[in-house]
Amino acid sequence: MTAPLCRTARGNEIALMLDWAAAEGWNPGLEDAAAFVAADPEGFFVAEVAGEVVAAISVVHHGTDHAFLGLYLCRPDHRGRGIGYALWQHALDHAGDRSVGLDGVAAQQANYARSGFIRTGATTRYEGRLTGTPSDLVRPMIAADAAAVAELDRQANGYARPAFLTAWTAPQPTRRSWVLEETALHGVVTARRCRDGVKIGPVIAPDADAALVLIRAALAQMPEEPVIIDLPEASHDLADALTALGFEATFATARMWRGPAPQAGPTLQAIATMELG
Known part of the structure; x- marks a missing residue:
């Protein structure tokens, strides 16, 4: 050949x-x-x-x-x-x-x-249906949020990815990002329409409850079925919450690294993509 x-x-x-x-x-x-x-x-x-x-x-x-x-x-x-x-x-x-x-x-x-x-962990895909709910704590991400969102993403993933994050969070007709803000900005979510349904990710939030607030707020602006969310192995509480809401685990992969693996933080509730991390 x-x-x-x-x-x-x-x-x-x-x-x-x-x-x-x-x-x-x-x-x-x-x-x-x-x-x-x-x-x-x-x-x-x-x-x-x-x-x-x-x-x-x-x-x-x-x-x-x-x-x-x-x-x-x-x-x-x-x-x-x-x-x-x-x-x-x-x-x-x-x-x-x-x-x-x-x-x-x-x-x-x-x-x-x-x-x-x-192998350093796993990623599991959850699919289901979920009604969107607006929240006074969630608003659309704006350009002035970029530095704070980049720092949240770095802490969550254990490394910085500025070029990808800038492109991923820039508003597009079928992809939008929102932030969770109380006294300070402490969460972010991106939703994007796919060939089938909508994928939610990344979701960076202090806990599963805050993650669900972000997810529901995003779906209030971008309703679609099914809803697809890819969770890292450590995101047990969000996995339990989604399961209680009728979501099912439909696909799983091993997260693997060649070379020193970054240490993801506890705020990484869902990854952005299985293709780019």
């Missing part, structure tokens, strides 16, 4: 990667592509065979010390030929000395471990 050409993705190829992700049932947001590109324009890669794109992956820089791997996909008719692994190795070179995180499905975790990734 001719060796695949592994290269940085061009133009609309990131949108193609998200179309493939949708076909696999990953249900990306309607406006994810532009935010993903803004996070790290050089962090998306494809493999070509005979001039045709057949595999894809992302390794997105979130700063000088951390990167996140996602969108690892290979067309079914080209699997089992080593193309995906060649692209994997090529893309990981982009990370340099950074620690690299990923959310890995069960079938691939042993393969990831062979590349030096160690």
